[in-house]
Amino acid sequence: MADPLDLVHLRTLVAIAETGGFRRAADSLHLSQPxxxxxxxxxxxxxxxxxxxxxxxxxxxxxxxExxxxxxRKLLTAQDEVLQRFSVSVPEKLTIGSTEHAADGLLPDLLGALRAAYPEMWVQFRIDRSTSLAESVSKGALDLAVVxxxxxxxxxxxxxxxxxKWVAASGWDLSTIDGPISLVAFEEPCGLRRRAIAQLDELGQAVTVxxxxGNLDGVLAGTRAxxxxxxxxxxxxVPEGLREITDLPAMGAIDVRLVARRGLDTEVEDAAxxxxxxxxxGRRRLQGVA
Known part of the structure; x- marks a missing residue:
């Protein structure tokens, strides 16, 4: 018997045809272009x-x-019809993860919106690092995650x-540093850690971690110390006990993304x-940012 075609791969092919390109297909499927x-x-x-x-x-x-x-399209339509007949449209329980950086103020708003749309749904939250949350979503252990x-x-x-932002304790002064710059960072794997080291290296600064x-509280405590x-x-x-270091180049912003497990009801995902x-x-409006 010949190996079956992967329906996920077929859905990607159809998305390319319907959206007109690889990038648009990636956006519509919440996948990366690679x-x-x-x-x-x-x-x-x-x-x-x-x-x-x-x-x-x-x-x-x-x-x-072609x-x-x-x-x-025929295969996917048949599969979707079968799944619709045997699945519940809205899950009774929704498990949502959020990175520590984004959780403050966000989770109450998200909880309120989901409870308003689905009053019978029980929502549970998990706070963790982005890498762990994304992996949990891919394994189906989390329904949604803000990373x-x-x-x-x-x-x-x-x-x-x-x-x-670059931050340090109030007494830290770049001009007094003689030798490598000491960095307080998250344990690997961590994109922020690699980004910080790469920027300092580009400036010709030696770096020592x-x-x-493994968590934000630990990084903040080490920096305050x-x-x-x-x-x-x-x-x-910037949190109390720290100050922003403006002697180093501005690092801009990092995007926040919402990832959903495969098979989650699209209406629930769209509501989130x-x-x-x-x-x-809303936060941008409060800060006067367009």
Whole structure:
């Protein structure tokens, strides 16, 4: 018996046809563009035929690709009809994760929006690091998660952003540093840690990670204790006991994204995306940012 075609890969192929390109398909499916490209390559490997080829600066379907899109639509329609007959449209329980940086003020707004839309639903929250939350969503252990972006392989829908700031204890002074700069950071894997080290390295500054922690409270405590500087995302003002270091280049902002487990009801996902996006838009208005 021949190996079956992967329906996830077929859905990606159809999305490319319907949206008009790999990037738009990635956005509509909440996938990264490299993942979309990989799905197409795996289909081509399985069928031993080219399905999509480059055409100038864009791409186009081959004859085999166009035929497969037609057949894929039939298969996916049949699958969706079966799932609709055997699934409950709205889950009774929803488990949502949030990174520590984004949780402050956000979770009450998100909880209120979901309870208003689905009053019978029980909502449970988990606060953790972005890497752990994204992995839990991919495994189906979490329904939704609000995570920090900033990686090449982006997933989920962008719903807002947080300002990145260099912070240190009140007595820290860059001009007095003779030797490597001490950095307080999250344990690996951590995109913020790598971003901070890369920026300091670009400035010709040697870096030593003087303290690390698996959570935000630990990083803040180490920074307040004067163990080094830290690069962290903030909603607004720097927490008490710290001051922003403006002697180093501004690091801009990091995007906040909402990722959903595969198979979650799209209405629930859309309600969460709207609630989180509205929360960040409201904070921008309060801060006078367009």
């Amino acid at each position: 993942t979309v490209s990989q799905h197409v390559r795996l289909l081509e490997k399985r069928l031993k035929q080219s399905l999509v080829v480059k055409d100038g600066r864009g791409s186009r379907f081959t004859g085999a690709g 035929r497969l899109v037609l057949e894929a 920090l972006g900033g990686n090449a392989d982006q997933v989920g829908a962008e719903v807002g952003s947080l300002n990145l 003087s303290a690390e922690s 004067g163990l080094g500087i830290a690069l962290l995302p903030f909603y607004g003002a 995306v709207d609630a989180v996006s509205a929360h960040f838009a």
